Amino acid sequence: MLNARLYMAQRLSAMIMIPLVFGHLAVMIYAIQGGLTTAEILGRTKGSVTWFLFYGTFVAAVSVHAAIGVRVIIHETFSLKGKWLEATTWLIGALLLIMGARAVLEVTFA
């Protein structure tokens, strides 16, 4: 159940995530190796516009990307389509966006 627009949205969001995921993986490896605590992590991220933009973009992209991805799986597995499929897509996207936004905000500004 993908038309050209959904496809482009999914592929473009994937492309945006490429550097972000790369960076995230690097940070995680570094973090785990350094045995970082919460405080240490927060110390680096709090008030940082860069981190905000970094994770904010990721959250926005992944919400779009995953919502469309899961939409496809739902359609193909349960033959769901039409209104319900649209609603599900939006719901997943919105859920990810809200939870993600909250996390990013808390980590960078709160």
Next chain:
Amino acid sequence: MKVQIERLDTDILILGSGGAGLFAALHAQESAPPGTRITLAVKGLIGKCGCTRMVQGGYNVALGGGDTVERHFMDTINGGKWLPNQDMAWRLCEQAVVRIRELENEIGCYFDRNPDGTLHQKAFAGQTADRTVHKGDLTGIEIINRLMEQVLSRPIEKLQEHRAIGLIPTKDGAALAGVLFIDMRTGGFRFVRAKCVMMGTGGGPTMYKYHTPSGDKTMDGLAMALRVGLPLRDMEMVQFHPTGLLAGDHTRMTGTVLEEGLRGAGGQLLNARGNRFMFEYDSRGERATRDVVSRGIYSEMRKNNDPAQIGMFISMSHLGPDNVRKKFPGMVKRCADSGFDLAAGKVEVVPTAHYFMGGVIVDPDTRTALHGLYVAGEDAGGAHGSNRLGGNGVANSTVFGGVAGDTMGVDIRTMKALRDPDESVLAAEVGRAIHPLAVKPGNVQALRHNLQEAMWEDAGVTRTGFGMKRALNRIAEIRNKLAATGVDGGNLAFNLTWHDWLNMASLTEISEVIAAAGIARENSRGAHFREDFPEPGDLDTSYFTVARRVHGELEVSREPVLFTIVRPGETILPAGEPETLVAAH
């Protein structure tokens, strides 16, 4: 047995989806008044059955560069040994030029090009110019796929896997009312009334032990025409392709064509002892025309007369296996899939029944003696005479299919109403079809084998009067056995064995005509070679045979060929034209 017949009406009904049927549908749709209902009924799936799809070599058309319609025409007449209906042959050559442009420009076919972007043309045996347009060696796939798409995307009604079993005339017999079908998927009967019917079921000489056509082609159309009293011409003319694959009785691969180009490229024919033999029969050796090579191979087979080693061999390896693989990738792969090594080894071959020149007598506009019935393609007789040139077959079906569509589009404007069928004929045709269902089931396939042996031995590549009379007896015996052989009618849906029986009924009916017409022709022309009459006979008094059923009896007569355009010994080419434009090999 109580039989339900579902009834359906349309305006234009087309039988068959080869080059003839598909073109008829497209042209009828263009030329008939808006709102005309057009229905395409076919024994298989649209575009996926019949022989047009199997065309390898290509499509003959004179497109300049020295070649002219006149030259194409003269080649066709010479090839047909002065038997063609000249007006039809002319129409074929002239219209092929338009049809090829239509195929390229409107239908969307793409044929092979020269490096400069113009169409590539080559010469088949028997042609005096590079004339054959092609798409590699899969020309038919390109033509039929594109035609099929066009038909599928237009408002043309489809009756797929609908087998026509009877042409049903009106009560007074003056016109056609409609066609009776079996819906093969359900096994039910369906009668379709139409103002115009175009028959393009493609003949198909599959009553021979070795044959090339697709499995759905079993002379149904000609058998139906014969039963409704129409005259058939040139029915003795069966073209054999010299190199059919021989792989045993149990496989459907047997009889399929190894392409002509193999011999053209230098392929050698070897006998059982591994020696070349074609030069004993013709100075051109393996490159001689189909009929000559077929007879050469057949003679060697008879000389050899060894049941353990039936066929001869085609060998390519002297040309270098890698070279062969490169030049004939499709053919090498096909042989390999079947377990043969064409590139490096040798492959056993036999002459194989390929094309049927005979058919319903039509005028150049495809009209028949029965009002409302039109016939085009391999079902129609006349355009090729005693021999069809390679490349003229698909030209013929596409040209006349289109002509039929145009003609029907015009004629239908004067046909105000659908006609009612003669119910007694309808009932008789249903009765004929359900006959085996009431008889104890037996082995239909064994009878098909018997028929194929009989025709191959007694009415095949070379013939004698004695042999063909024996063929008639053998056919009569097989016909009787068929009538006593039943089919289990427990489930009629997609019941192939029932259709095998019906196929056999058509094949025996037409086999009889082939043998009878062969007896009536006491000379040898083109595809028809009689050992007891090996000479071609006087050209000026050429005759063609006409067979028809009169009060149930088969009658064969001879009618003089009318030289409406050119007489034997003359030519319509301008004086001083070279005999051939093809560079010698």
Next chain:
Amino acid sequence: MIRPHRSHPLWLAYFLHRVSGLALALFLPFHFLLLSMVISQPQTADALLRFTDHLTVKLAEGGLVFLLAVHFFGGVRLLALEFLPWSGKRKTITAAAIAFAFFVSGSFVLRAV
């Protein structure tokens, strides 16, 4: 058993990509939840993060990174196939992507442990 029409590298790559994508999509909300808690309930969060010292948890985390890596390289492979002029080396790309994903996640897990 993998059905016969599926037993080839491209199909397996497709399957891995789907499974990893789905698993990521299911995991991501929890991940976000965790991050939010870092602020609102630091104790719980710290406890949780310390919890990641346990071997099993580390392996599970490693699994997720593995998923991300698989999906990431599979995704890059797809984007390359779809948007770069076709190279004729699809199988090689597929194999390389899978191998690389294993390498990255493998080294991650080893380092983490």
Next chain:
Amino acid sequence: MTEARANMMISVWRGMGSTGKFETFEVPAQDNQTVLDVVTWIQQAADPSLSYRYACRVGMCGSCAMMVNGQPRWTCRTHVKRVLRDNQIEIAPLRNLPVIKDLATDMDPFFDKWVKAGGVHRASRSRDMPIQEVKPDTAQRQAADNGIECINCAVCYAACDTVSSNRDYLGPAALQRAWTLFNDEKVVDKQAVLDAVSGSGGCHNCHTQGSCTKFCPNDLDPLGSIAGLKRETAKSFFRRGSKQC
């Protein structure tokens, strides 16, 4: 020449519509025997009620495809040797298409989608005009040629899991036909070709499973063709986007 050897055990799917079961037949082994020959033998010698479809018997018409040991194949060009395992073969109707009876499927959905994908030439010249000159070895023409020999056998369609799970998906063969049209110099309105494959069942639903290319008996590459369509639709997406702004 055709000495018979040990019998093979052939299980064949029997039934109408969506119900049925496998039945086993003992079939004599021969030299030069294709899967189609095996099916034919069963119908002619063992069970006259067996239904299947074929026409050309040489790999040109694409009407004989079936699932052989779970893999879609042309039966007329598949030598028994290639598929015999432990002296057994399992033969079933082609996947992803409604079954009419036994081994014969209804191919209409496949062809409906062919048409839906815009798989038909739209004329820009008439039969009264000369044939267009087309240079045969441009990259564009080669791309069209690469897909043009498709015989619409639906083997790829049967191999593709996206076809199974997404009813609207046009499938590899139809999309490949669209790609050949896109690359055909004679086709003028390229955007129409792209639009036809950009809807909810279009090329964007392909997950690059690659089974189509893997199993196409003609060695064609629908996967590559579909990737081409995705690329070109993406380009046109940006082109149009910029025009709209």
